[in-house]
Amino acid sequence: YRAKHHYYYYPDSRVYFDVGRSLYFYYSAGAWQASASLPIGVHIRVGEYVRLDMDVDRPYLYHSDVEKRYPPGQLKKKEGGKGKKWD
DSSP: OOOSEEEEEETTTTEEEETTTTEEEEEETTEEEEESSOOTTOOOOTTOOEEEEESOSOGGGGHHHHHHHSOTTOOOGGGTTOEEEOO
8 A cells, every 4th residue: 555645634624735745725705825935924834744645636535534533723733744644
């Protein structure tokens, strides 16, 4: 098994970063958006992320499950950057 896409997920901001495509996914104006940079007003804490490996090119398809596993405000600093395989 090899995941095709590797993401950094920032729980406090609910932002995904696609490592391979250098693309951010974030929720704004009632829909998920994709952009090479984050818009003004959307901030991430650089060291506080979880690495997710997925087979999908749109990580937000599983956002409800991801958010349950990594709720905002619950990520411990020592876990930041730790790789997680998403099934």
